[in-house]
Amino acid sequence: MRCKSSYLFLQLLALMFFSTGTLMASDEKPDAPEKVSIGGYGFWQFGQIVQGWDRNAGAEISHYWTNNVLIGLDIKAQPSEHLQLVLSPEFYLNYSYPQQQNTPNSVRPFGFAYINEADGIFSFGNVEKPFLQASLGMFTFKYNPDGRNFGDYLFRTGTYPTYIITNFDFPAARLLGLHLSSDPIANLHADLLLTSEAFIYPLFDFSLTGIASYKLFNAIEIGAGIDFARLLPVDNVKTTPQINYNQSQTFYNSYINQNGDTGYYSFKATKIMARASIDPKKFFGSPEFFGSEDLKLYGEICWVGVGGYNAQNLPPGNIAWYNDLNQRTPRMFGFNVPTFRLFDVLSGEMEYFPSVIPNDYANVDRGLVPMPYLQDGLGTYNINDWNQGAWRWSIYAKKMLIKGFSVTGQAAFDHLRMTFWDGTTNEYESLTKKGHWHWDLKFGYAF
Numbered sequence: 314m315r316c317k318s319s320y321l322f323l324q325l326l327a328l329m330f331f332s333t334g335t336l337m338a339s340d341e342k343p344d345a346p347e348k349v350s351i352g353g354y355g356f357w358q359f360g361q362i363v364q365g366w367d368r369n370a371g372a373e374i375s376h377y378w379t380n381n382v383l384i385g386l387d388i389k390a391q392p393s394e395h396l397q398l399v400l401s402p403e404f405y406l407n408y409s410y411p412q413q414q415n416t417p418n419s420v421r422p423f424g425f426a427y428i429n430e431a432d433g434i435f436s437f438g439n440v441e442k443p444f445l446q447a448s449l450g451m452f453t454f455k456y457n458p459d460g461r462n463f464g465d466y467l468f469r470t471g472t473y474p475t476y477i478i479t480n481f482d483f484p485a486a487r488l489l490g491l492h493l494s495s496d497p498i499a500n501l502h503a504d505l506l507l508t509s510e511a512f513i514y515p516l517f518d519f520s521l522t523g524i525a526s527y528k529l530f531n532a533i534e535i536g537a538g539i540d541f542a543r544l545l546p547v548d549n550v551k552t553t554p555q556i557n558y559n560q561s562q563t564f565y566n567s568y569i570n571q572n573g574d575t576g577y578y579s580f581k582a583t584k585i586m587a588r589a590s591i592d593p594k595k596f597f598g599s600p601e602f603f604g605s606e607d608l609k610l611y612g613e614i615c616w617v618g619v620g621g622y623n624a625q626n627l628p629p630g631n632i633a634w635y636n637d638l639n640q641r642t643p644r645m646f647g648f649n650v651p652t653f654r655l656f657d658v659l660s661g662e663m664e665y666f667p668s669v670i671p672n673d674y675a676n677v678d679r680g681l682v683p684m685p686y687l688q689d690g691l692g693t694y695n696i697n698d699w700n701q702g703a704w705r706w707s708i709y710a711k712k713m714l715i716k717g718f719s720v721t722g723q724a725a726f727d728h729l730r731m732t733f734w735d736g737t738t739n740e741y742e743s744l745t746k747k748g749h750w751h752w753d754l755k756f757g758y759a760f
């Protein structure tokens with residue numbers, strides 16, 4: 314059934330492509346408001362988990378090969394001078410992890426289609442330089458333009474439980490909702506977003522986010538933002554589940570505060586972000602032998618859940634979570650190594666995240682509670698089991714060989730998560746301690 318639906322999906326895209334091209338060729342004037350443009354892209358990506366950990370199987374991963382292919386379309390329509398419509402479907406062909414004997418689905422390639430972007434963008438004022446743009450729908454968003462792997466923590470972290478998400482060559486987030494952006498004065502950019510949680514339980518809670526950045530001397534950029542995550546819950550019973558502790562329950566969500574009263578952990582949180590970057594080339598005239606990205610130095614810090622909890626231990630010997638803000642504060646910094654135009658960019662990044670719980674959202678999916686999932690129970694919890702990967706690293710390189718064809722590579726100890734045969738992503742990360750790492754190589758095409 315999946316293959317048939319994917320085949321029909323591709324047929325539909327082909328029909329849209331050829332019919333649109335025919336209409337434009339026969340009827341449309343070049344400058345007509347109804348102008349439709351179509352672009353496309355694709356890539357072949359392969360790599361290897363050199364060393365890692367499979368938490369589901371409780372076994373080491375060693376030299377495991379990965380492989381996938383993606384194609385996508387960018388369809389843009391201009392029904393009026395101020396309104397642009399964007400549709401970007403993607404089709405993904407992947408190979409499952411893990412591949413197992415006697416499990417046919419795990420050794421066959423699988424494909425699925427999804428929406429990468431589907432939104433309308435309205436420009437207020439001068440269309441060449443609008444004072445305000447409003448986007449409504451699903452869109453990709455990135456506020457840290459320099460980060461190649463780490464960063465953009467406002468939208469790529471969960472708070473309770475605390476986790477970080479990274480994806481090779483996609484250091485951004487897909488968001489659903491309303492996005493307002495403006496450049497009210499020279500060198501100042503501001504974003505306001507009202508988004509709905511459409512991917513991780515509890516579904517559809519609304520978050521309000523404000524972000525601003527300012528450029529100095531065309532060489533220094535500073536930015537800050539605040540995210541009121543799940544500020545407006547659609548079902549508060551799910552956002553703040555009141556499940557009291559008792560020894561017979563697998564999942565609970567209560568704690569005792571310093572006054573001896575019972576409190577409940579919530580998916581609600583407030584995140585605060587600050588970032589900065591500097592391009593020193595600007596101070597000495599940006600010599601032509603440097604690439605545009607060479608020598609940039611950048612960093613970001615995000616306090617994930619600034620309120621926290623003043624929880625006390627629950628008998629018998631249970632853990633008081635989320636009392637230490639430092640354990641919920643990822644920091645990253647990066648530097649673009651000068652390659653004198655040999656590469657478009659060659660960046661090295663480091664991340665420090667001293668969390669003492671698993672970097673996963675298993676309890677969100679299974680227990681539907683904002684608590685860490687320890688799998689073997691609280692009785693086996695050891696803080697030293699979960700702080701072995703506080704320092705992470707990434708090396709990223711990209712080169713446009715000819716127009717429309719690029720090569721991208723990365724080696725990293727990051728937050729890699731594998732994909733199962735049905736297209737779902739593993740809740741657990743595959744790299745958990747020093748010595749774990751993976752590499753990927755991607756050949757990309759675009760028109």
